[in-house]
Amino acid sequence: MSDAPADQLHLDEFLCFALYKAHHAMNRFYKPLLGALGLTYPQYLVLMALWEQDNQNVGQLGELLHLESNTLTPLLKRLEQAGLxxxxxxxxxxxxxxxxxxxxxxxxxxxxxxxSACLFDTIGMTRDELGALVADVNGVTGAVVAGR
Structure with a gap:
């Protein structure tokens, strides 16, 4: 990274832009895989949460997934209509x-x-390496949320 002041940084040097690009890349990656299962990515996240711990209330799911009830309720309705x-x-x-x-x-x-297996094959990381990356990103997120 350059030693230039923040107003002189290049776009590709901004963490927020790297995360933004990663978000879009992951959505493009997951879309066909989840589409074959009849799911959207947010629906997949709801199911992942329930696979980890079944029988949760809507408030718990919303808190875990960082979704407001006005976003979560329609997701749950569609999952219910699909019989899931x-x-x-x-x-x-x-x-x-x-x-x-x-x-x-x-x-x-x-x-x-x-x-998940396809993701590991695509990015060429082990589960431990991916876990370390996730921990780093979660650390950054926590710091931003805490306002440090």
Missing amino acids: VQRRRAANDERQVQVTLTEQGRALRQKSRDV
């Missing part, structure tokens, strides 16, 4: 909606394993 999840009001609190995987939703987990 069920939404039910919580018995102990009618205000909360619990989301659980259906058998079809659980079965899709096995079919989606090729997505």
